[in-house]
Amino acid sequence: MSQPNIAFSTLAQQDDLSLSNLLSLNLWYDIDHSSLVADKEAQTPTYVLLFGFQLGMQVANLAQQLQLWPGQVSAVCRFEAHSDLPPAFVFSVHGEAAELAQQLKQYGADNGVQCAVLVNPPKLSEPGLLVMDMDSTAITIECIDEIARLGGVYDEVAAVTAQAMAGKLEFSASLRQRVAKLEGIPLKLVAELQNQLPLMPGIEQVCEVLREHKWHLAIASGGFVPFAAHVQQLLNLDRIHANTLDDDGEVLVGTVSGKIVDADEKARFLCAYRDELGLAKAQTLAIGDGANDLLMLHQAGLGVAVHGKAKVVAEAPAAITAGSLAQLLYFLTIPAR
Structure with missing residues (x-):
């Protein structure tokens, strides 16, 4: 017709x-x-x-x-x-x-x-994979900055975070530098922060719709496992990949262990999970706000900068610069011709 x-x-x-x-x-x-x-x-x-x-x-x-x-x-x-x-x-x-x-x-x-x-954007009507950054993407805060606030070193850590997310500092080195300043912060304070994570407006709606359409949902974060695990519970995610923040059972010791989840590792995780699920690249969506998300955004079938830094908005395939993350659904629901 x-x-x-x-x-x-x-x-x-x-x-x-x-x-x-x-x-x-x-x-x-x-x-x-x-x-x-x-x-x-x-x-x-x-x-x-x-x-x-x-x-x-x-x-x-x-x-x-x-x-x-x-x-x-x-x-x-x-x-x-x-x-x-x-x-x-x-x-x-x-x-x-x-x-x-x-x-x-x-x-x-x-x-x-x-x-x-x-x-050839991803289709909501077919199974797919969403991999999201956590800090300032799935949640509205940068967890490492808020931990630093608890220890009275917020200004020092936040300044380094801003440089790293803008792509002005190498991520792994900047992470170790920032984590070192967290030494001595009691775990009970970290746990309180973990239980008060503010979700980014619209992300719950997106995850609910995607789950209904048999999509898999994951976090790949340069942040820390306890916070990613809590977001996993809140959003009913399938998998998380984040950094391990070391402690002695009572306080943080100022180090991270294991392979750091940097830009390369985020992109590797997306590709490996996609292949494990047997999905075509076109059915993968990645979202993030920082420079360490760019490789992941370009490895996905569609990468979207969400409330991203200027460098990320300029270089990402697509961007949401204002409003709810529910707007991600626009990219997945273009009617067939």
């Missing part, structure tokens, strides 16, 4: 509220304009996703911008990822994805909108 059409001139002049009356949910509309290639169905489409609250004229503005970039816009869809999220808009574009992605990142930064270029 042929798809309905919408004139490009109409699309390029309406705000998102007006378009909601013109475009039925979850239905693709071919875009009528003279420059469209004749054999569009023979090409692999690139998806340009635009999402967030109160988009206003951003849909129209992006449609016009896409016309100026290499590639050809063939269709548009307004779709609902979850009943708690406002509908998003996605364009089907035929062109060079890498070049388009760079242009779109700059467009998003200049206009304060959330958008992404996706090629």
Whole structure:
């Protein structure tokens, strides 16, 4: 059955509220304009996703911008990822994805909108794997900084953490440097912090939806096992991979043992778990906020920076820069054409 059409001139002049009356949910509309290639169905489409609250004229503005970039816009869809999220808009574009992605990142930064270029994104409807960073990703805090606060060395440790997450310091060395400052902090204080971990808004919703669709869920963290284990309980995760913080039974001794979970180890864990599950790369999703997450984000079928540092947002395949992590569902629910 042929798809309905919408004139490009109409699309390029309406705000998102007006378009909601013109475009039925979850239905693709071919875009009528003279420059469209004749054999569009023979090409692999690139998806340009635009999402967030109160988009206003951003849909129209992006449609016009896409016309100026290499590639050809063939269709548009307004779709609902979850009943708690406002509908998003996605364009089907035929062109060079890498070049388009760079242009779109700059467009998003200049206009304060959330958008992404996706090629063969993971599908919620098929089993998959989500591997997430923990600190400032699954939870809102950096655990090592909060432990340091308990020991009165917060400023010293937090400054090093910020440099490491921004990619200005090598992670393993910075971790050992920070952990050394935690020596003597009582375990009972660490346990109190462990039991008060604040989850990132939207992460519970994402995990619940993914579990319902037979996805596997895991943490790969440069943080510490006791905290990752608690998050595992809170979110009903399948597996965790984090660092071992040494103690003498009463206080921290200022060291970590075993192989440090750094950028390389996070990426290795994702690939090994994916292969163990027998999943295709395309059905893997990784999320994180720090520079030590970038390798993992690029090893996944789709890597998304979530409230990430500037370097991570700039280099990650996609990003959520504002709002709930439930917005991850936009990336997984683009309707089939």
